[in-house]
Amino acid sequence: MTEDAALVRLCLEGSEQGARELVERFQSMVFAVCVKMLGQREDAEDVTQDVFLRVFRALRSWDPARPLQPWILAIAANRCRTALRQRPRDAARSSVEISRVVADGAGASRELTDELDLAVAALREEYQLCFVLFYQQELSCAEIASVLNRPEGTVKTWLHRARRELAERLRRRGVVNHADYQLHGV
């Protein structure tokens, strides 16, 4: 029996310790994805909570032959998508915020990573998920394909487009210019 299967079994038997271990093992991962997808910690905490409720509800339907992490990430991805669709105003606000940053010329003074967060938030859902899972969770394209239930080729295309769009947004906002780079030997 795999470690995942043993843990799930404990949870299904009603072990409080098992439940705690499952939450502690995957909480950071789920929360990180939620924060990057939703852009707000409060929302991310709510969705993380919701994700684990659903995980415990659906634990019996988990296939022990497959790893637990992608299964939980798939639930998290779906909950993030749902949360994003339920708050169109927030999405609009995010866009406004990005516009304001650019207009104020404050973009250059912001930390690059904060700008990256904003830029990621402006990506399409699929690109966002792909990018976050690849760079934050360090999943391979094949693993992301499994989580998102899409062909690996599609995931690679999404990742490529996400990177291209991000670079374009960062450049447009004046965060970093190509001139900033020292092209050694070029």
Next chain:
Amino acid sequence: MPTINCTEFSRQLAEAVERRKSVDTVALREHAASCHECRSQWLDALLVDRAVADWKKPVAAAGLTDRILSHVAAETAAAAAGSSLERKIVAASAGDDRPPFRPTRGLNRTAGAALSAIALCVCALLFLGRPAPQSNVGQSSTPHVDVVKKTSPIAARDATTGTASMVKLTSAPEDGARVELMVADAGSAYLHLAGKAAKAVTAATLLLPPADAVRDTRPTPKGQEPWVDGVRREIAPVTHQLSHAFEFLIQAVPEKRAPAT
């Protein structure tokens, strides 16, 4: 001099990204220096890599684990409270041969209970128009159902003492013959129909004691025994006492069930 062409540049760049390797290699840099279009791509890749390198992984607030676990526990408790109907059925089914009915969701439980009640109603209505057993009184030699057997009056009286026991007039049908079941409460009827006698549901007639039979424990005056051939006189098919039958059905789930005699 660049050592690779644009196609090879794109391939190597994509491979470096997918394998999380640095895009700042000699080959890529040399080609980028000589090709304006590829240079733009390469600089974009460098920019994203630089941004991602410092991309902070958010840390969950302290106490989130406890909050999640308390929510899970609360939901589990709510689910347990919502399954009182299920527990009643399981408790009443104790001693039954088959495994107890264990629906997995609240909706299923509610729907299951509703469907059971509806099924019982349909069974009752199916037998609408059947002759009343009273017509049998005094004709013990020719019962109106095929396999009706005499029941011990003592066993039947148990129903009148409020013990809510189920009195089965016949044994389970073995050859598809029709049976009559006399029940003391709706729960017993439900369990019996859903249980061992399930095969005979379509051929069963439910006989209910009169509305006050369970409560009325007064001794019957001598010489006025309401039993004829082991069957209480007032007992009638549900079709003759629809309102009483519905009262039984509203009870829906038995509190207890004595084993069938």
